[in-house]
Amino acid sequence: MNLLANLIPVSAEIFLLVMVCFILIADLMLTQSSKLFTYLLVQLTLLGCSVITVGTHEHGVTYAFNNMYVDDLMSDVLKMLSYLGMSMVLVYSRQYLMLRGLFTGEFMVLALFALLGMNVMISANHFLTLYLGLELLSLSLYAMVALQRDSALATEAAMKYFVLGALASGLLLYGMSMLYGATGSLELGVISDAINQGVQNKSLLAFGLVFIVSGLAFKLGVVPFHMWVPDVYHGAPTAMTLLIGSVPKLAAFAFTVRILVEGLQGLEHDWSSMLIILAIASMALGNLAAIAQTNLKRMFAYSTITHMGFMLLGLISGGIEGYGSAMFYTVVYMMMSLGAFGMIMLLSRAGLEADTLNDFKGLNQRSPWLAFIMMLLMLSMAGIPPTVGFYAKFSVLNAIVQTGHTWLAIVAVLFSLIGAFYYLRIIKLMYFDAPESHEPIVYGSDTGLLISLNGLGVLFLGLMPGTLMSICAVSVQQSLLLY
Amino acid sequence: MIFGLPVISITIWLPIIFGILVLATGDDKNAPLARLLALAGSVLGFLVTLPLYIGFDTTTSSMQFVEHHGWITRFNINYYLGVDGISMLFILLNSFFTVIVVIAGWRVIEKRVSQYMAAFLLMSGMINGVFGALDSILFYVFWEAMLVPMFIIIGVWGGPNRIYATMKFFLYTLLGSLLMLVALIYLYNLTGGSFSILDFHQVASPMTAQILIFIAFFFAFAVKVPMFPVHTWLPDAHVEAPTGGSVILAALMLKVGAYGFLRFSMPITPDASHQLAGVMIALSLIAIVYIGLVALMQTDMKKLVAYSSISHMGFVTMGLFIFNAYGMEGALLQMISHGFVAGALFLCIGVLYDRMHSRNIADYGGVANKMPVFAAFFMLFAMANSGLPGTSAFVGEFMVIMGAIKVNFWYAFAAGTTLIFGAAYTLWLYKRVIFGKVANQHVEELTDLNAREVLIMSLLAVLVIGMGVYPLPLSEILHASVNDLLVHVAHSKLPL
Numbered sequence: 009m010n011l012l013a014n015l016i017p018v019s020a021e022i023f024l025l026v027m028v029c030f031i032l033i034a035d036l037m038l039t040q041s042s043k044l045f046t047y048l049l050v051q052l053t054l055l056g057c058s059v060i061t062v063g064t065h066e067h068g069v070t071y072a073f074n075n076m077y078v079d080d081l082m083s084d085v086l087k088m089l090s091y092l093g094m095s096m097v098l099v100y101s102r103q104y105l106m107l108r109g110l111f112t113g114e115f116m117v118l119a120l121f122a123l124l125g126m127n128v129m130i131s132a133n134h135f136l137t138l139y140l141g142l143e144l145l146s147l148s149l150y151a152m153v154a155l156q157r158d159s160a161l162a163t164e165a166a167m168k169y170f171v172l173g174a175l176a177s178g179l180l181l182y183g184m185s186m187l188y189g190a191t192g193s194l195e196l197g198v199i200s201d202a203i204n205q206g207v208q209n210k211s212l213l214a215f216g217l218v219f220i221v222s223g224l225a226f227k228l229g230v231v232p233f234h235m236w237v238p239d240v241y242h243g244a245p246t247a248m249t250l251l252i253g254s255v256p257k258l259a260a261f262a263f264t265v266r267i268l269v270e271g272l273q274g275l276e277h278d279w280s281s282m283l284i285i286l287a288i289a290s291m292a293l294g295n296l297a298a299i300a301q302t303n304l305k306r307m308f309a310y311s312t313i314t315h316m317g318f319m320l321l322g323l324i325s326g327g328i329e330g331y332g333s334a335m336f337y338t339v340v341y342m343m344m345s346l347g348a349f350g351m352i353m354l355l356s357r358a359g360l361e362a363d364t365l366n367d368f369k370g371l372n373q374r375s376p377w378l379a380f381i382m383m384l385l386m387l388s389m390a391g392i393p394p395t396v397g398f399y400a401k402f403s404v405l406n407a408i409v410q411t412g413h414t415w416l417a418i419v420a421v422l423f424s425l426i427g428a429f430y431y432l433r434i435i436k437l438m439y440f441d442a443p444e445s446h447e448p449i450v451y452g453s454d455t456g457l458l459i460s461l462n463g464l465g466v467l468f469l470g471l472m473p474g475t476l477m478s479i480c481a482v483s484v485q486q487s488l489l490l491y
Numbered sequence: 492m493i494f495g496l497p498v499i500s501i502t503i504w505l506p507i508i509f510g511i512l513v514l515a516t517g518d519d520k521n522a523p524l525a526r527l528l529a530l531a532g533s534v535l536g537f538l539v540t541l542p543l544y545i546g547f548d549t550t551t552s553s554m555q556f557v558e559h560h561g562w563i564t565r566f567n568i569n570y571y572l573g574v575d576g577i578s579m580l581f582i583l584l585n586s587f588f589t590v591i592v593v594i595a596g597w598r599v600i601e602k603r604v605s606q607y608m609a610a611f612l613l614m615s616g617m618i619n620g621v622f623g624a625l626d627s628i629l630f631y632v633f634w635e636a637m638l639v640p641m642f643i644i645i646g647v648w649g650g651p652n653r654i655y656a657t658m659k660f661f662l663y664t665l666l667g668s669l670l671m672l673v674a675l676i677y678l679y680n681l682t683g684g685s686f687s688i689l690d691f692h693q694v695a696s697p698m699t700a701q702i703l704i705f706i707a708f709f710f711a712f713a714v715k716v717p718m719f720p721v722h723t724w725l726p727d728a729h730v731e732a733p734t735g736g737s738v739i740l741a742a743l744m745l746k747v748g749a750y751g752f753l754r755f756s757m758p759i760t761p762d763a764s765h766q767l768a769g770v771m772i773a774l775s776l777i778a779i780v781y782i783g784l785v786a787l788m789q790t791d792m793k794k795l796v797a798y799s800s801i802s803h804m805g806f807v808t809m810g811l812f813i814f815n816a817y818g819m820e821g822a823l824l825q826m827i828s829h830g831f832v833a834g835a836l837f838l839c840i841g842v843l844y845d846r847m848h849s850r851n852i853a854d855y856g857g858v859a860n861k862m863p864v865f866a867a868f869f870m871l872f873a874m875a876n877s878g879l880p881g882t883s884a885f886v887g888e889f890m891v892i893m894g895a896i897k898v899n900f901w902y903a904f905a906a907g908t909t910l911i912f913g914a915a916y917t918l919w920l921y922k923r924v925i926f927g928k929v930a931n932q933h934v935e936e937l938t939d940l941n942a943r944e945v946l947i948m949s950l951l952a953v954l955v956i957g958m959g960v961y962p963l964p965l966s967e968i969l970h971a972s973v974n975d976l977l978v979h980v981a982h983s984k985l986p987l
Binding site for chain 1 (some may be wrong): 518562563564566643654657661666670677679
C-alpha cells in the first residue's frame with residue numbers, strides 16, 4: 009500500500025492536527041479581546057473536518073498503516089457526531105467561560121486535542137492506536153479540569169481524575185500485555201482470529217480480559233469503578249463537565265466495541281457476564297445515589313453512571329440489534345447531556361453557578377420557554393415518550409428481550425422507575441415551586457437558539473426516531489462485519 | 492374515513508395543535524385570548540369526533556376509520572389508528588369532557604391560564620390517541636405522554652398537598668407502564684416482528700408466558716383503574732387536583748385502565764384471564780364492598796367521591812371478568828355512565844369549593860336554602876351515583892349484577908350491597924351538605940349557580956337521564972364489538 013492510500017483514511021485527523029498547531033501559534037499573536045477569532049477558527053476547523061470526513065468516506069471497511077487504523081461507516085458516523093457535539097460544547101461554553109476569564113486559546117486547543125484523541129480512538133484497530141487516542145483524550149481532559157487554577161475544588165477534581173485515570177490506563181495496559189502474551193499480537197483482527205482458533209494459555213487470556221474490562225469500566229465510569237465520576241463532574245467548571253460528560257462517551261463506546269466485539273468476540277460469553285454485573289450495579293447505585301444529591305452536576309454524574317449501565321445492556325445483548333441500540337443510546341445520551349449541562353451554564357451568571365437544585369426553582373415563572381426545554385430534556389432522560397430518550401431505552405430493552413434475558417429488562421425498567429423520580433423532581437422544582445431569585449436570565453442569542461434546537465431536537469427525534477436508529481444499526485452492521 | 496379525511500388523526504391532532512396555540516399566547520396578560528382559543532379548540536375538537544358517530548357501522552366488529560402509515564420501519568412500528576364500538580364512544584366522551592373542563596375553568600383559574608388550558612387540550616388529544624391507537628407502541632407513547640400534562644395540572648393548580656399527590660400519581664402509573672412495555676416487547680418477539688394490537692390478538696403463547704404477560708398488563712391497567720391494592724394514589728390525586736383535573740381523572744383516566752383490560756389483557760391472554768378471573772373478581776368485590784365502606788367514613792367531599800369512584804370501577808372490572816355479554820356490556824355502560832356521574836359530582840364539589848374554599852363536609856349545611864338550583868342538580872347526580880333507576884348508572888350496574896348472577900349468586904349478592912352502601916354514603920353526604928339549617932356565616936353568603944355553571948350542569952343532567960331512560964343507541968354501538976371480544980376470550984390461545 010502506498011503512502012497516499014494510507015493517508016486518505018486519516019486525512020481528517022491530519023487536518024485537525026495541523027489546524028490545532030496553527031491555532032496554538034496564531035492564538036499567541038492575539039490579544040485577549042480578540043479571542044473570538046480563535047473561537048471562529050475552531051468552529052471552522054470542525055466544519056472542515058466534517059467536510060473531509062464526508063468527502064473521504066468510502067463504502068466498506070478500509071484499513072490503513074498496516075491495519076493499525078480503520079475507516080468504516082461507524083467511525084465516520086461517530087466522528088461526524090463528535091464534531092457536532094464539540095461544536096455545541098463550544099457554543100454553550102463561550103459566554104460562561106468569558107465571564108470566568110477561562111475563554112483562552114489553551115481551552116480551545118485542549119478541546120481540539122481531546123477531539124483528536126477521540127477520533128483516533130474511534131478509528132483504532134490496534135491496541136497501540138487505541139491507547140494513543142485514549143491518552144491524548146485523557147491528558148487533554150486532565151488539563152482542562154485544572155484550567156481554573158484558583159479553584160481548590162477544580163484542582164482537587166483534576167488531581168483525582170488524573171490519579172484514577174492513570175490507574176485505569178495502567179490496568180488497560182496490563183490487560184493488553186497479557187492478551188499480547190496469549191495471542192502474540194496487538195492487532196484486533198489477529199487477536200480475534202487467534203482466540204477463535206484456540207489459545208493455549210487460557211488463564212492468561214482470562215486475566216487479560218478481566219484487566220481490560222476493568223480498565224474499560226473505569227473509562228466508562230460504571231460501578232464499581234465509578235468513584236471519580238461524581239467528584240470530577242462536580243469539581244470541574246461546568247464547561248469542562250459538559251465536555252467530559254458528552255462527546256467522549258461516543259469515543260468510549262467505540263473504544264469498548266472495538267476491543268470487546270472486534271477483538272474479543274470469541275470471549276463474548278465471559279465478558280458479557282461481567283458486563284451484566286457492572287450494568288446492574290451501575291443502574292442500582294447510580295439511581296439510588298442520584299436521589300440524595302442536591303448539586304445538579306453531581307446528580308447528573310450519577311445519572312451518567314446509570315445511563316452507561318443501561319448502554320452496557322445493549323452490548324450484552326449482542327448482534328446488530330444490541331450493538332446498534334447501544335450506539336443509538338450513546339448518541340441520544342450525548343444529546344441529552346449536552347442540553348442539560350448547557351442549561352446549567354445558560355442559567356449561570358458571573359459569580360453564580362446555577363448548579364444546585366434550588367437554582368431551578370420556579371424557572372417556569374422566570375422563563376417558561378427555558379423551563380419547557382428543560383422539561384423535555386428531563387423527560388427524555390427519564391425515558392418518557394414522546395421524547396427520544398424513550399426510544400433509546402426501548403431499543404435496548406428490545407435487544408435484551410430478544411436474547412431471552414427478559415428478567416434483565418425487568419430489572420432495568422424497575423431501576424429506571426427510581427430514576428424517573430429525580431428527573432421529575434427537577435420538573436417539580438421548575439413548575440411547582442416559587443423562584444428564589446427574580447433576576448432576569450441573560451443569555452446570548454446563539455446559546456438561546458442552540459438550547460432551543462437541542463430541546464426541540466429531543467422532541468423531534470422522539471416523534472421520528474426511525475432514521476437515526478437505522479443509521480446506527482447500519483453502521484454497526486457494516487463496520488463490525490456481523491453475520 | 493369520511494370524504495377521504497383521516498377522522499381519527501384529526502380528533503387527536505386538532506386539540507394538540509390548539510393546545511400549542513394556546514400555549515403560545517404566553518402569560519396572563521392574554522388570558523382572555525387563551526380562554527377563547529381553548530374554547531374554540533375544545534368545541535371544534537368535539538365537533539370533529541361527530542363523524543365517527545354518524546359514520547359508524549354498527550353491524551361489524553372490525554376496526555373502522557382505519558389509518559395505516561409506516562412510522563418506525565426498523566421495528567415495524569406503524570402509525571396505525573382505528574376504532575371499534577368500544578373505543579369510539581370513549582373518544583366522544585373525552586372530547587365532550589374537554590369542552591366541559593374548559594368552560595368549568597373559565598373564571599376559576601386565574602394564574603397561568605394559557606398553560607392550564609393548553610395542558611387540557613394536549614391531554615385531550617393524547618387520550619383520543621390512546622383510544623384510537625391500534626399499534627401498541629403508538630398506544631404506549633400516548634399512554635405515557637398523557638401523564639405529563641396531568642402531572643403538571645395537579646402539581647401547579649392543585650391543593651396544598653399537591654406535590655406529594657402528583658409525584659405519587661406519576662410514579663405509580665409509570666411503574667405499571669414500564670412493565671407493560673416489557674410485555675409489549677416480549678409479544679413483539681413472539682409475533683415475529685409486529686407491534687400491531689390486532690396481531691397480538693392472534694398470537695399463541697404458553698400458559699406461563701400468558702400469566703406473566705397478564706401480570707405485567709395487570710400492573711399497568713390496575714393502577715389506572717384503580718383496583719383494590721393499588722388504588723391509594725387516586726384519593727390523593729383527586730383531592731389535590733383542581734376541579735378540571737379531577738373531572739378528567741374520573742371521567743377518562745380511570746376508563747383508560749379498564750379499556751386496557753379489554754383491548755390487551757383479555758384478548759391477548761385469554762387463558763390466563765380465565766385462570767386469574769377469580770382473583771380479579773375477588774379484588775373487584777373488595778373494591779366494591781370495602782372501599783364503599785371507606786367512602787362512608789370520609790369527611791372530605793372530594794375524597795368521598797374518589798372512593799366512590801374506586802368502588803364503582805370495581806363494578807367495571809367485575810363485569811369484564813365474568814365473561815358474559817351482560818357483564819361486559821354492563822361494564823362498558825357503567826364506564827360511560829360513571830364518566831358522566833363522577834364528572835358531574837366533581838363539578839358540583841368544584842362549584843362549592845370555588846365559593847367556600849373548603850372541601851370539608853362539616854363546613855357545610857343548609858346549602859339548599861341559598862343555592863336551590865344547585866341543590867336540584869346535585870340531587871340528580873347524587874341519585875345517579877347511588878344507582879337510581881332512570882339514571883345512567885342504573886343500567887350498567889343492573890346489567891353487571893345480572894351477568895354476575897349467572898356465574899355465581901354470591902358474586903351478585905356482594906356486588907348488590909353497593910346499591911345500599913352507595914346510596915348510604917352519597918345521600919348522607921347530600922343530607923349533610925345541602926339540607927338542614929344554614930350552618931354558618933359562609934354558607935349564608937353563598938350565591939347560586941351562574942349561567943355558565945347552569946349550562947354545564949344541564950348538559951350533564953340531560954345525558955345522565957337520557958342514557959338512563961334510553962340506553963339503546965349506546966348498547967347498539969357496543970354490541971358487535973362486545974360479542975367479538977367474547978368470542979376472542981372464549982377461544983384458547985395455548986399452543987397446540
